[in-house]
Amino acid sequence: MIQCENLVKIYKTADLEVVALQGLDMTVDAGEMMAIIGNSGSGKSTLLNMLGALDKPSAGKLIVDDKDLSKLTPKEIVAYKRNTVGFVWQNNARNLIPYLTARENIEVPLQIAGNKEAGRARELLDMVGLSHRANNKLAQLSGGEQQRVAIALALANRPKVLLADEPTGAVDTKTAMMIMDVMREINRESGVTIVIVTHDRMLASKVDRVVSIRDGRTSSEFIRNKSYAEEMREIQLGLRELNDVDDIKQEEFVVVDNVGRMQLPKEALEHLKLHGKSRVRVEYETNRVVLYPEKMPDDETA
Numbered sequence: 001m002i003q004c005e006n007l008v009k010i011y012k013t014a015d016l017e018v019v020a021l022q023g024l025d026m027t028v029d030a031g032e033m034m035a036i037i038g039n040s041g042s043g044k045s046t047l048l049n050m051l052g053a054l055d056k057p058s059a060g061k062l063i064v065d066d067k068d069l070s071k072l073t074p075k076e077i078v079a080y081k082r083n084t085v086g087f088v089w090q091n092n093a094r095n096l097i098p099y100l101t102a103r104e105n106i107e108v109p110l111q112i113a114g115n116k117e118a119g120r121a122r123e124l125l126d127m128v129g130l131s132h133r134a135n136n137k138l139a140q141l142s143g144g145e146q147q148r149v150a151i152a153l154a155l156a157n158r159p160k161v162l163l164a165d166e167p168t169g170a171v172d173t174k175t176a177m178m179i180m181d182v183m184r185e186i187n188r189e190s191g192v193t194i195v196i197v198t199h200d201r202m203l204a205s206k207v208d209r210v211v212s213i214r215d216g217r218t219s220s221e222f223i224r225n226k227s228y229a230e231e232m233r234e235i236q237l238g239l240r241e242l243n244d245v246d247d248i249k250q251e252e253f254v255v256v257d258n259v260g261r262m263q264l265p266k267e268a269l270e271h272l273k274l275h276g277k278s279r280v281r282v283e284y285e286t287n288r289v290v291l292y293p294e295k296m297p298d299d300e301t302a
Contacts (some may be wrong), residue, residue, distance in 0.1 A: 086154030
């Protein structure tokens with residue numbers, strides 16, 4: 001569904017140039033629910049904006065649903081935003097119109113697109129568990145309820161990709177987990193591809209794959225040993241406790257890009273005292289590649 005290849009984004013002003021993405025590679029399968037994590041300034045929000053056609057890459061390839069986003073005309077970009085992607089922001093002021101009810105908010109994009117589906121708004125509110133709040137305005141809804149209305153709104157025109165930028169950043173942990181459960185249920189029932197940008201590793205307990213971005217490039221990926229769906233089935237069969245789901249078993253993989261570059265985890269850099277232009281020695285064994293620093297720390301031996 002999504003293919004990013006050697007993606008570069010450079011922001012320029014009169015006397016300043018900032019490289020937000022510098023050769024990022026990433027793929028997302030159709031129907032996948034995954035998360036992108038990274039510290040502030042890592043480039044994750046820049047990537048999400050480009051996936052939503054809110055910004056264009058400076059270089060590289062960005063393809064979503066077989067559409068090359070760097071080559072779309074203004075008219076095609078409008079059609080892409082209406083039909084291919086849905087967006088959920090952290091700040092509900094960007095998601096919803098405050099003087100409309102929950103149902104009316106969802107009906108707005110349906111009316112703009114000429115969608116005549118009777119009951120579509122009610123169906124979506126039911127999907128996020130808020131059909132009983134259809135006629136309430138935003139001031140009458142909690143933060144978590146507002147965010148669930150925002151998710152329903154983003155799904156109004158049946159997008160193929162749902163993009164969520166810190167969707168749980170403004171709510172407490174319990175509400176955040178509930179919102180993630182809603183998104184996973186939507187992913188399971190409708191098959192929509194969901195990409196969530198967050199800085200919160202706790203949310204990783206609700207997805208099967210987490211991509212870590214550091215300094216504008218894909219650094220590593222965390223893959224669950226068992227899918228979330230498999231773990232939930234084990235709970236239903238009484239083979240494990242519900243609380244165990246948060247004790248996720250993930251394996252971290254460092255990502256090697258198309259030209260052989262990779263980022264070592266920060267823990268490894270600190271342990272081996274590598275920094276700046278440090279050099280390492282590479283040795284090849286039968287089934288592994290071993291990296292040694294040019295000079296080992298005083299208390300270590302090769």
